[in-house]
Amino acid sequence: MFNEFEFDKMRRLPKYVFAEVGELKMSERRKGADVIDFSMGNPDGPAPEHIREKLIEASAKPHNHGYSASKGIYKLRLAITNWYKRRYDVDLDPDTETVATMGSKEGYAHLIQAIVNPGDMAVVPDPAYPIHAYAFALAGGNVQKMELPYDEDFNLLEDQFFHNLEKAFQDSFVKPKYVVVNFPHNPTTVTCQQSFYERIVAMAKKERFYIISDIAYADITFDGYKTPSILTVPGAKDVAVESFTLSKSYNMAGWRVGFIVGNKKLVGALQKIKSWLDYGMFTPIQIAATIALDGPQECVAEFTDKYYRRQKVVIETFNQAGWAIRPTKASMFLWAEIPQELQHLGSLEFAKRLLVEAKVAVSPGIGFGEYGDKYVRIALIENEKRIRQAAKNxxxxLAQAKQNAPKQAQ
Ligand SMILES: Cc1ncc(COP(=O)(O)O)c(C=O)c1O
Incomplete structure (x- = not known):
């Protein structure tokens, strides 16, 4: 019925590669398999007690149950500006340069809806967190890809990045208006230095484009690495916004709280579209989020330590199992090159075989873009005991697959 009606926006969204692995995972579980699941960036464990208690206390008050403020209650926006001041010594106006969002994914997708005109072009490095690219498709825009260049320690190769970016500008059939950056990067874990932001802000002013920076993993860093913020570059607010989320730092992924700050014109557009689309998060969640940002921060260090320990266990035990994985300075992921003998499978087939034959779920790199296909992403969301079990499987x-590899490669 009504088969002549096509939904063009839906046609621009490909089938989610991760859905394929997800379905296989469910089917294995239904058969009774104990799947060890490293596939999603979904923190295990609850939000800290002081944040949960604040939610309970605030939800007991009847006046907190009505519609809230779509751009976030003032106290939360103030807590966001305090967080930036404390952490980066950046001054922000809570009214005009700050917007609280229902997680940073919602904020990002709606920002793109608000600012993109049909046919507008954006440059998004590949591989990428999928919404970074597909938000533009959903908004009627287009994406000019460029390869994300990095070394074996997952440091951004700055010069190569700008070379690739300039090439993307030359290759694009309309001049790009937006460039998306995300460091520490999902899925590759690549980190950048402050100098990168200085260069890209200078380029944005010269070439006239906006920069959208996502620092979702800013807190989850190891070995003394500190995540820089684009907003510390003088004049960055003229050309940039930056997003952050409480999902990772405070184990609050299901609460859906994030924010976007910076350039008034972009923040204003997001505030406006949100005022048409939603009534804001449940007020008690916003009050508890205020406490998360303003309150004790030991929990953040605890979660970071947990990911660091797990990273070490994965590297050690998977290495003993015959899979060499390089360590990283940031994020809750490892970006693991597929063992040489099995690279011919491609990341989707490798991930499927790992799931069926070893009962271990990972995300295939191809799901993040064509330049991800030699890798899979391991999310460090299983405890150390289960990591060791995964290594045994x-x-x-690998022993069996390597034995059979020459035959399959023929
Ligand atoms: C780079 C990056 N940005 C944003 C998000 C979205 O997080 P949330 O919507 O929970 O704030 C994620 C989630 O995995 C992410 O990896």
Whole structure:
């Protein structure tokens, strides 16, 4: 019925590669398999107690149950500006340069809806967190890809980045208006230095484009690395906005709280579109989020330590199992090159076989873009005991797969 009606926007969204692995995971579980799941960036464990208690206390008050403020209650926006001041010594106006969002994914997708005109072009490095690219497709815009260049320690190769970016500008059939950057990067874990932001702000002013920076993993860093913010560059607010989320730092992924700050014109557009689309998060969640940002921060260090320990266990045990994985300075992921003998499978087939034969779920790199296909992403969301179990399963899987590899490669 009504088969002649096509939904063009839906046609621009490809089938989610991760859905394929997800369905296989469910089917294995239904058969009774104990799947060890490293596939999603979904923190395990609850939000800290003091934040949960604030939610309970605030939800007991009847006046907190009505519609809230779509751009976030003032106290939360103030807490966001205090967070930036404390952390980066950046001054922000809570009214005009700050907007609280229902997680940073919602904020990002609606920002793009608000600012993109049909046919507008954006440059998004590949691989990418999928919404970074597809938000533009949903908004009627287009994406000019460029390869994200990095070394074996997952440091951004700055010169190569700007070379690739300039090439993307030359190759694009209309001049790009937006460039998306995300460091620490999902899925590759790549980190950048402050100098990168200085260069890209200067380029944005010269070439006239906006920069959208996502620092979702800013807090989850190891070995003394500190995540820089684009907004510390003098004049960055003329050309840039930056987003952050409470999902990762405070184990609040299901609460849906994030924010976008910076350039008034972009923040204003997001505030306006949100005023048409939503009534804001449940007020008690916003009050508890205020406490998360303003309150004790030991929990953030605890979660970071947990990811660091897990990273070490994965690297050590998977290495013993025959899979060499490089360490990283940031994020809750490892970007793991597929063992040489099995690279011919491609990341989707490798991930499927790992799931069926070793009962270990990972995200295939191809789901993040064509330049991700030699890798899979391991999210450090299983405890150390289960990581060790995964390594045992992988050892058997790799031994068998390597034995058979020459035959399959023929
Ligand atoms: C780079 C990046 N940005 C944004 C998000 C979205 O987080 P949330 O919508 O929970 O704030 C994620 C989630 O995994 C992410 O990896």
């Amino acid at each position: 992988i050892k058997t899987f």
